[in-house]
Amino acid sequence: xxxxxxxxxxxxxxxxxxxxxxxxxxxxxxxxxxxxxxxxxxxxxxxxxxxxxxxxxxxxxxxxxxxxxxxxxxxxxxxxxxxxxxxxxxxxxxxxxxxxxxxxxxxxxxxxxxxxxxxxxxxxxxxxxxxxxxxxxxxxxxxxxxxxxxxxxxxxxxxxxxxxxxxxxxxxxxxxxxxxxxxxxxxxxxxxxxxxxxxxxxxxxxxxxxxxxxxxxxxxxxxxxxxxxxxxxxxxxxxxxxxxxxxxxxxxxxxxxxxxxxxxxxxxxxxxxxxxxxxxxxxxxxxxxxxxxxxxxxxxxxxxxxxxxxxxxxxxxxxxxxxxxxxxxxxxxxxxxxxxxxxxxxxxxxxxxxxxxxxxxxxxxxxxxxxxxxxxxxxxxxxxxxxxxxxxxxxxxxxxxxx
Amino acid sequence: xxxxxxxxxxxxxxxxxxxxxxxxxxxxxxxxxxxxxxxxxxxxxxxxxxxxxxxxxxxxxxxxxxxxxxxxxxxxxxxxxxxxxxxxxxxxxxxxxxxxxxxxxxxxxxxxxxxxxxxxxxxxxxxxxxxxxxxxxxxxxxxxxxxxxxxxxxxxxxxxxxxxxxxxxxxxxxxxxxxxxxxxxxxxxxxxxxxxxxxxxxxxxxxxxxxxxxxxxxxxxxxxxxxxxxxxxxxxxxxxxxxxxxxxxxxxxxxxxxxxxxxxxxxxxxxxxxxxxxxxxxxxxxxxxxxxxxxxxxxxxxxxxxxxxxxxxxxxxxxxxxxxxxxxxxxxxxxxxxxxxxxxxxxxxxxxxxxxxxxxxxxxxxxxxxxxxxxxxxxxxxxxxxxxxxxxxxxxxxxxxxxxxxxxxxxxxxxxxxxxxxxxxxxxxxxxxxxxxxxxxxxxxxxx
Numbered sequence: 001x002x003x004x005x006x007x008x009x010x011x012x013x014x015x016x017x018x019x020x021x022x023x024x025x026x027x028x029x030x031x032x033x034x035x036x037x038x039x040x041x042x043x044x045x046x047x048x049x050x051x052x053x054x055x056x057x058x059x060x061x062x063x064x065x066x067x068x069x070x071x072x073x074x075x076x077x078x079x080x081x082x083x084x085x086x087x088x089x090x091x092x093x094x095x096x097x098x099x100x101x102x103x104x105x106x107x108x109x110x111x112x113x114x115x116x117x118x119x120x121x122x123x124x125x126x127x128x129x130x131x132x133x134x135x136x137x138x139x140x141x142x143x144x145x146x147x148x149x150x151x152x153x154x155x156x157x158x159x160x161x162x163x164x165x166x167x168x169x170x171x172x173x174x175x176x177x178x179x180x181x182x183x184x185x186x187x188x189x190x191x192x193x194x195x196x197x198x199x200x201x202x203x204x205x206x207x208x209x210x211x212x213x214x215x216x217x218x219x220x221x222x223x224x225x226x227x228x229x230x231x232x233x234x235x236x237x238x239x240x241x242x243x244x245x246x247x248x249x250x251x252x253x254x255x256x257x258x259x260x261x262x263x264x265x266x267x268x269x270x271x272x273x274x275x276x277x278x279x280x281x282x283x284x285x286x287x288x289x290x291x292x293x294x295x296x297x298x299x300x301x302x303x304x305x306x307x308x309x310x311x312x313x314x315x316x317x318x319x320x321x322x323x324x325x326x327x328x329x330x331x332x333x334x335x336x337x338x339x340x341x342x343x344x345x346x347x348x349x350x351x352x353x354x355x356x357x358x359x360x361x362x363x364x365x366x367x368x369x370x371x372x373x374x375x376x377x378x379x380x381x382x383x384x385x386x387x388x389x390x391x392x393x394x395x396x397x398x399x400x401x402x403x
Numbered sequence: 404x405x406x407x408x409x410x411x412x413x414x415x416x417x418x419x420x421x422x423x424x425x426x427x428x429x430x431x432x433x434x435x436x437x438x439x440x441x442x443x444x445x446x447x448x449x450x451x452x453x454x455x456x457x458x459x460x461x462x463x464x465x466x467x468x469x470x471x472x473x474x475x476x477x478x479x480x481x482x483x484x485x486x487x488x489x490x491x492x493x494x495x496x497x498x499x500x501x502x503x504x505x506x507x508x509x510x511x512x513x514x515x516x517x518x519x520x521x522x523x524x525x526x527x528x529x530x531x532x533x534x535x536x537x538x539x540x541x542x543x544x545x546x547x548x549x550x551x552x553x554x555x556x557x558x559x560x561x562x563x564x565x566x567x568x569x570x571x572x573x574x575x576x577x578x579x580x581x582x583x584x585x586x587x588x589x590x591x592x593x594x595x596x597x598x599x600x601x602x603x604x605x606x607x608x609x610x611x612x613x614x615x616x617x618x619x620x621x622x623x624x625x626x627x628x629x630x631x632x633x634x635x636x637x638x639x640x641x642x643x644x645x646x647x648x649x650x651x652x653x654x655x656x657x658x659x660x661x662x663x664x665x666x667x668x669x670x671x672x673x674x675x676x677x678x679x680x681x682x683x684x685x686x687x688x689x690x691x692x693x694x695x696x697x698x699x700x701x702x703x704x705x706x707x708x709x710x711x712x713x714x715x716x717x718x719x720x721x722x723x724x725x726x727x728x729x730x731x732x733x734x735x736x737x738x739x740x741x742x743x744x745x746x747x748x749x750x751x752x753x754x755x756x757x758x759x760x761x762x763x764x765x766x767x768x769x770x771x772x773x774x775x776x777x778x779x780x781x782x783x784x785x786x787x788x789x790x791x792x793x794x795x796x797x798x799x800x801x802x803x804x805x806x807x808x809x810x811x812x813x814x815x816x817x818x819x820x821x822x823x824x825x826x827x828x829x830x831x832x833x834x835x836x837x838x839x840x841x842x843x844x845x846x847x848x849x850x851x
Contacts, residue, residue: 179693186690193683200676207672210665218658221651225801232808368696375700376833379707379826386823390816397812403805 012041012050013119013134015112018104019057034104035059036111040134056137060085063111065144066133070124072149075273076356077124078363080117081262083110089188089254091195091202091247102248106255113259123359159272162279169278170353176360177271184264187257194254198247209240228403235396242392246385253381256374260367267363270356277352281345288338295331298324494520494591496606498584501576502533511535512576514583518606524598530607536561538611539583545601546590552788553596554743554796556589557735558582559728574720578728585732593795595788636752642786648793649744656737663730666722673719677712684708703829714821721814729807733800740796747785754778 017037025031035057041050063082070079087103097103115134118124129147132140215233219226500515518530539558546555559582569575591597608614641649684705691701757775 182693183690186686186693190683190686190690193679193686197676197679197683200672200679203672204669204676207665207669210668211662214658214661214665218655218662221654221658225804228805371697372700372833375704376830379704379830379833382826383823383830386819386826389819390823393812393815393819397809397816400805400808400812403801403808 011119012043013112013115014039015108015115018108020099032099033059036108038115038134054135058133062141063114065141066130069129069144069147069149070127071269072153074124076270076352077121077359078263078266078270080114081259081266082114083107084258089191089195091198106251110255154276159276162276163272166275166279167282169275172357173271173274177268180264180267180271184261187261191254191257191261198250202243202247205243206240208236212237212240225403228399232396232399235392235399239392242388249381253374253378256370260371263367270360274352274356277349281349284338284342284345288335288342291331291335291338295328295335298328298331493522494518494597496587496591498580498587501580503571512571514580516587516606524603525607532607532609534605534611538605539586541615542601542605546596546599549599549601550596551743551746552785553593554740554792555596556586557732557739558586559732574724578724582728582732589799636749636756638748638752639755641748644790645744645747649741652737652741656734659730659734663727663734666727666730670719670722673715677715677719680708680712680715684712700833703832707825707829710825711822714818718814718818722811726807726811729803743789747789750782750785754782
């Protein structure tokens, strides 16, 4: 699936619309879901104009399918995450409802971001299934399932077992796993507190709206003070309503943090793959060593280690030299196979390490760049909020001065 | 609010004096005023009116012309309007320097009252005494008794729930000091109250307790008579202007109450916001310890949020200490004003009742008995004093609220300016490109 010269570098992808649909699900029950329009444009070299080449509708579950496929076929790649399935880290005003238009809008942006990440990845962008995702509306699901990727996926249990039992994982990956865990914990904490901060800030701004009303009422009984009070009250109303836009902008920052929160899972997936491979390697090496041992014992007749054969020999009598020869031959074959296996596993392991680490370095640079940009845009948002605050209060002050 | 630190005592205010010809032209005052020595007929008239209400301790007349200081003080008295700029004022009072006194029976705070005046009633040009809240309370009661036709400014609240507020904390004492200072300044600004005997004693006596015990009850003629007004008369009809004042005060107090609640709510929300911010900032710091290239940017954001938190704390402190107390003072003020209005109603009611009684006794119709005339006199005085005080009060109220609300706006502007500065200053830090050395370091994550 990766041998495809198709490069998406000169392609523009956008998730331009979201639409509510009803349909029947697998159990023939009616359901409501949102479909997203994906438009692909190719950019003409000469004049930079883009031409619409493909346009199709996909729902969230299809994105999930694509991603799961990529995870299986590219275990050495830090696969970009999808936007959250359900709204989390919400502050009270935001809806946690998946059908809420604001949530749908933010998800649309998140899905677009996902596609852009994949298409700008040097390896992932060449994948055929990804290409088909963008171009083949019908039958795509069947095509993906035909790859049989679900079968190729490592079982969770196997992976967990490996994580506990592996003896010599690469230190870099151990460190990376710790880093991922810490980063996940910190960003979760940060998002939770940020949501509370947003809640409180909302409260502060909105209460000021009450000044608008009372100043207006008060101005009715005043002569000289009346106008000043009334117009100041208007500015208090402006102040109170300004918080809605401010906090909406901040959600974009939260989404950027969330992307990297979900990225930690992708990092951990790569680490897990390494642990699994390393464990398999260690098991293969161990198996080989024990077979060699057995062989040696049979050949020299010494029993150094416990073996079932040794036990049965004691119980039922020695075996014949022919039987012994036969067994030695089998073992020697197995050892030879084992050595080949170990060699290829070793090679596989080293390849994996090399490729995975290269992608991880790429990821780190991307992360540092993106998070810095996110912090800058956050600071810019704060600056804008401060300037608005100064403006409103300066206006109010001028009104008060005319009292 | 009347002008801050006491000014120099020579001929006050260049502007208004220069404009007015000096009625008692002397050689020294000529320099101060500008040389024209023809007395203005207006000044002479107002001078006689002023006499009626003034009682001077040394029994002298206002026209002591021996020194330029006293001539200008005469002029001040003759000017009935409050000079807001304080340029023709001759009495300056400041409350400062709170000190804690620990005695066996109790612990309390005293404040230093500094008085500077060129008035003849004061033997010395300057006085410095120490007073405690009790003394202020005594003064206010005496003023209410002796000048019942006038609006007496309020004192800060007397009772403090122990355990809830620490009445010896710096913030509480400072808030109270400001309120007491305001109280005295309002009184010394008042053309009638500032000449009250009790005030003079309050400002000058070494030991106020001795004076209190003597129970000197020097009441004005009006005060004395109003004191004996009996209640129980029903008012026929309130003159429109006083009815209007009553309605105004009702709505005014209501609106102030609402504003007080809103302000308190805002402070409460801001404090809760502050609590969250104080948790928010440090998370960036923890994160920065985990990173390599992002260490400084994240640390910078953490510090920035810390600065904003501090600025917010300053805002809430300021609002609590400077904004809320003034609001509450005005609510107290309007309450005490309402009781003066009630008293006025009683005086009018008594007069109306007596007048009606006379009308019924047909024999006395041509001649109006003396006591009914006294009642009428009393009522008209009250009405005039109250009207004048209301006007003054409205003007001062406008000034005070203008200043209060501008102050509130200012504090918010300052808060946002501090935050703006913090965020603007980290932008260059965030945009900084790591140099080559740093870059090679951060390719490996810091080891755990």
